[in-house]
Amino acid sequence: MTTELVVDVKNQIKHALEEVRKKNIENVFFVACGGSSALMYPSKYAIDREAQKIDAHLYSSNEFIHRNHSKLGQNSLVILCSHSGTTPETVEAAKFARSKGALAVSLTNEPGSPLAQASDVVLKYEWGQEANAFTTNYSVIYQLVFGVLKEVEGNSKFEVIEKSLENLQSVYEKAASQSHDSAVEFGKQYKDEKVIYTMASGANYGVAYSFAICILMEMQWIHSHAIHAGEYFHGPFEIIDEETPFIILLGLDETRFLEERALEFSKKYGKKLVVLDAKDFDFSGIEEEARGYIAPLVLNFVLRKYADNLAEQRNHPLSKRRYMWKVEY
Amino acid sequence: MTTELVVDVKNQIKHALEEVRKKNIENVFFVACGGSSALMYPSKYAIDREAQKIDAHLYSSNEFIHRNHSKLGQNSLVILCSHSGTTPETVEAAKFARSKGALAVSLTNEPGSPLAQASDVVLKYEWGQEANAFTTNYSVIYQLVFGVLKEVEGNSKFEVIEKSLENLQSVYEKAASQSHDSAVEFGKQYKDEKVIYTMASGANYGVAYSFAICILMEMQWIHSHAIHAGEYFHGPFEIIDEETPFIILLGLDETRFLEERALEFSKKYGKKLVVLDAKDFDFSGIEEEARGYIAPLVLNFVLRKYADNLAEQRNHPLSKRRYMWKVEY
Structure with missing residues (x-):
């Protein structure tokens, strides 16, 4: 089953790239809302760093x-x-x-949905506990983006990324298993907090953003804000004290220095620090030059375990909403 | 005195544009930290909407x-x-x-500073209660940006923007005077709040960001987060209830619909809403087609009065810091 799906994803990407090839692509717009937007941040980071010609922009849909x-x-x-x-x-x-003549490629779990119908190309991704990492949203968008970079301007990283993504599932499993106790501890220690900040930079900022707005604010009704680790020292850091919890992410990309500096300061004046460092995880199977790009995916996967435990300890299921899908908006 | 400074700003811009003319500018990077970064958001909005050729990017300095x-x-x-x-x-x-061959143009209040010395061109702006709006940071960067759009690709809005900025001071004064009572009331009503969110979209988002990270977090040690009005419905809106304060900004640009929608929803489920609507202010002297761009400047000016009153009511001066400029970081 998984093998079939892996082949299917590869075929879908191949088809999307055939459509890309018919155009003269000069720029890429990443367009989505909330968590779906957050998962595009690493892809923008990749284009910013890699592209010789293509420009990347990211906006919430409206x-x-x-x-x-x-x-x-x-x-x-x-x-x-x-x-x-x-x-x-x-x-x-x-x-x-499409009304502007652009090529619209959409990722969705529902290939018969209105978004799929409104798009030129549809990429169906898998979801849930059973899905292999290679077939999920973060992986599919990377395959598309590095495929576009290869097609449009001959960037050489597509194969390296593809191979790394094929090996991602085992990295996920080892990282989750290694973090099991910390995730349980997080739920117990932070269940009564009213505010929890998250922080990261570079390719990892979207993961911090997603945890702040989707997990904490939306699914747990806990106040939050994803602070950019570089911006921290120009305002936000005045908020930290021994009572204020911060989840600090450290990735493996070129901006890691920013995250390390933010952590170092936070250790001096904060006490409630939850640190997830990608360096602590086993990245075997992920090519060296892909690790900076893959780290946010691993951090995101592990953080979901933290979310599960927090929800359980608070008796507030992650599925609980008061407005979303329930009232008019 | 003011007239001299107005002439001086115009001469500085003229000089900067002469340097721009020597290059073949294809993209603009807005680079600063915290509040200085926030004041660049409207300029990125302007280039995104206006430019036929130039791409705009905005990043925190590190x-x-x-x-x-x-x-x-x-x-x-x-x-x-x-x-x-x-x-x-x-x-x-x-x-x-500059090591990459780019042209570095810096805005600062201190023309003898390290940043000035490290840059190709320096634009000194004025600051404080006495400064005329035309000579301050938000105005100087708009003159530069619309000047660049004119020089590089013949955009026709420079004169309209320049003329509007010349008339900005009186808009500021009328708006501040009109908001006096609301600002006092804000300080009284919200002085004991532990969390205050801000919200906006489009050209105004940077003003919400600045108020959240510089005024509330940095200068008042109040928890905050600038929520994008479009993203609101995809996570953050689950946080609102009758106890949670939101400052909601409404500008005059093309994204106003997003802010109106966010306000409408917030009115249904929230009670502590502070609404600043640029439509309520007298924009006489600001050209019709410039009003969307000028609105964030007016909202920002008025919000400073709100900040003053909050600080006074809380006996927590805006100048008070525990880490910034005081400890190593």
């Missing part, structure tokens, strides 16, 4: 439509994502992109 | 250096800002930009 970026046009690739494929702003954004 | 964007080069204009001109990351960023 901001994308109303801002109406002047460079959006027939040489644009717009990459969208909605898990259910029903997020109205993102469906509208796909239509808007 | 992220800019370590991310090492592949498009940074001799066809890049890097616009930096530091009030004192001593922010180490921003000084380093100027050096880094």
Whole structure:
């Protein structure tokens, strides 16, 4: 089953790249909302660092439509994502992109959804405990992005990334197992907190953002804010004291110095620090030059275990909502 | 005195544009930290909407250096800002930009500062209660940016923006006077709050960000987070209830719909709402087509009065710090 799905993802990417090849792509817009937007941050980081020609932009779906970026046009690739494929702003954004002549490629778990119907190309990703990492959203978007970099401007990292993603599942499993006790401890220690900050930089910032707005604010009703580790010293750090909890992420990319500096300071004046350092995990099977890009995926996977434990300790299931899908908005 | 300074700013911009003209500018990087970064958000919004050729990117200074964007080069204009001109990351960023062949233009209040020395061109701006709006940071960067759009690709809005900025001071004064009672009331009503969120979109998001990280977190040690009004419905809105304060900004740009939608929802489920709507202010003297761009400047000016009153009511001066400039970091 998994092998079939792996082959299927590869075929889907191949098809998407055939469509990309027909265009003269000059820029990529990453367009989604909330968690689906957050999973695109590492891809923007990758294009920023790797691309010789392509420019990358990232906007929440409605901001994308109303801002109406002047460079959006027939040489644009717009990459969208909605898990259910029903997020109205993102469906509208796909239509808007196509009305400008752009190529709209959408990631979704529901290939029959409105988003899928509104897009030129659909990439179905897998989801849940049983899914192999290679077939999930973070992996599929990386395959697409590095594939585009290869097709459009001959970037050489596609194979390295693809091979690393094929080996990602075992990294996930080892990291989760290694973090089991820390995740349980996190749930117990932080269950009564009213505010929990998250912090990261570079490729990892989206993971901090996702944990802050989706897990803490949305699913746990805990106040939060994803602080950029570089911005920390220019305002936010005045908030830290021995009572204020911070989840600090350390990745393996070129901005790691920013995260290390933020951690070092936080250790001096804070006491409630939850540190997830990608260096502590076993990245066997991930090529050396891909590790900076893969680290946020691993951190995100491990953090979900932290979320599970927090929810359990608080008797507040991650599925509990008061407004989302329940009231008009 | 003011007239002399107005002429001086115009001469400085003229000189900067002469340097721009010598290059073949393809992209602009906005590089600064904290509040100095926040004041660049409207300029990125302007380029995103207006530019036919130029791409705009915005990064915190250390992220800019370590991310090492592949498009940074001799066809890049890097616009930096530091009030004192001593922010180490921003000084380093100027050096880094020039090492890549880019043109580094810096805004600062201190033309003899390290940042000024590390840059190709220095733009001194005025500051404080006595300064005319035309000579302050938000105005100077707009003059530069619209000047660049004019020089590089013939955009026609420079004169409209310049004229509007010349009339900005009286808009500021009327808006502040009109908001006096609301600002006093804000200080009284919210002085005991532990968390205050801010929210906006488009050109105004940077103002929300600045108020969250510089005023609330840095200067008042109040928990905060600037929520993007479009992202609100994809996570953050689950946090709102009758006890949770939100400052909601409404500007005059193309994304106003996002802010209106966020406000409408918040009114249903929240009670502690502080609404600043640019529509309530008198924009006489600001050209119609410039109003969307000018609104964040007015909102920012008025919000400073809110900050003053909050600080006074809390007996916590805006100048009070525990770490910044006091300890090693």
